[in-house]
Amino acid sequence: MRLVTYSLGAGPARLGARTDESVIDLSGLAAFHEEELPQDLLSFIRAGDSGQAVARRLLATAPAAWPADVCHRLDEVSLHAPLRPGKIIGVGLNYVEHVEESSRSLDTDKDLPTRPVLFSKPSTAVTGPGRPILHNGDLTQQLDWECELAVVIGRTAFRVSEDDAFDHVFGYSVVNDISARDQRRSGQWFFSKGQDSYAPFGPAVVTADEIFDPMSLDLELRVNGVTKQKSNTRHMLFPIARLIADITSGVTLEPGDVIATGSPSGVGAGMVPPQFLVPGDTVEATVEGIGTLTNPVVDAR
Numbered sequence: 001m002r003l004v005t006y007s008l009g010a011g012p013a014r015l016g017a018r019t020d021e022s023v024i025d026l027s028g029l030a031a032f033h034e035e036e037l038p039q040d041l042l043s044f045i046r047a048g049d050s051g052q053a054v055a056r057r058l059l060a061t062a063p064a065a066w067p068a069d070v071c072h073r074l075d076e077v078s079l080h081a082p083l084r085p086g087k088i089i090g091v092g093l094n095y096v097e098h099v100e101e102s103s104r105s106l107d108t109d110k111d112l113p114t115r116p117v118l119f120s121k122p123s124t125a126v127t128g129p130g131r132p133i134l135h136n137g138d139l140t141q142q143l144d145w146e147c148e149l150a151v152v153i154g155r156t157a158f159r160v161s162e163d164d165a166f167d168h169v170f171g172y173s174v175v176n177d178i179s180a181r182d183q184r185r186s187g188q189w190f191f192s193k194g195q196d197s198y199a200p201f202g203p204a205v206v207t208a209d210e211i212f213d214p215m216s217l218d219l220e221l222r223v224n225g226v227t228k229q230k231s232n233t234r235h236m237l238f239p240i241a242r243l244i245a246d247i248t249s250g251v252t253l254e255p256g257d258v259i260a261t262g263s264p265s266g267v268g269a270g271m272v273p274p275q276f277l278v279p280g281d282t283v284e285a286t287v288e289g290i291g292t293l294t295n296p297v298v299d300a301r
Helices: 026-032 041-046 048-059 096-105 162-168 190-194 240-247
Strands: 002-007 014-018 022-025 071-073 078-080 088-092 117-121 133-135 147-153 169-176 199-207 218-223 226-232 258-260 282-287 291-299
Touching (some): 002 041, 022 026, 026 048, 041 048, 162 169
Antiparallel strands (some): 002 199, 014 022, 147 169, 169 199, 218 282
């Protein structure tokens, strides 16, 4: 399933399943069939396999029999970030070529890390598709992009082995790990990466059963239509299973938590000369099989 959070006009945000041309209101479809499904994605994830089974069964029924008020054209709805995670765990330096460009342009270690490099983003950094990335010139002149595959956790995970890691994955999405490169503080990345709007997320969460191999997905990022990043998740230094095992060796991952699995090379800081986002720019981050996350950059002052 391709799950989205959407609204109609000024109405509340609701959980939908996206098809090629429409969004289906899942709780409304369930009510029509005298069943029940949550109205938000986080509650749906927490409902576990039983909720997914109900949704799949209902979506497999004949669309001609669905009530008109549960089917909405894409141009009728506004999409939001799929959910607000309890935790966003970022992974730094997880593509070999990005390690090299970071050591050259950001003064990070030139040697490959031997364990995943982890940091956090607050949930207040999350913004949705079409929503602005805030450029505050009083705080940064080096606003940068990073296209990343997002892993959405489906089951509580603590001390999980690599062999069992994927049992705890609900699905996948796209995160643009926005960074103010000139706000790193003595090697600490929280303010550089955690400001409001610095975690564009979406446009959908695709359930794990529909992504055949998450370690073989193309990634691409464009600024104003010009390609800046182009790679594949197969080039991760630490694959998804290793990341989950490492994180959960000491931190509990809960349903709805998100792991931003790292950026390939091609960030603005690594360009010669460096290139950074400015108000008026449009950023598109694409992950194969999931979709394109598009955000404008606006002046926040």
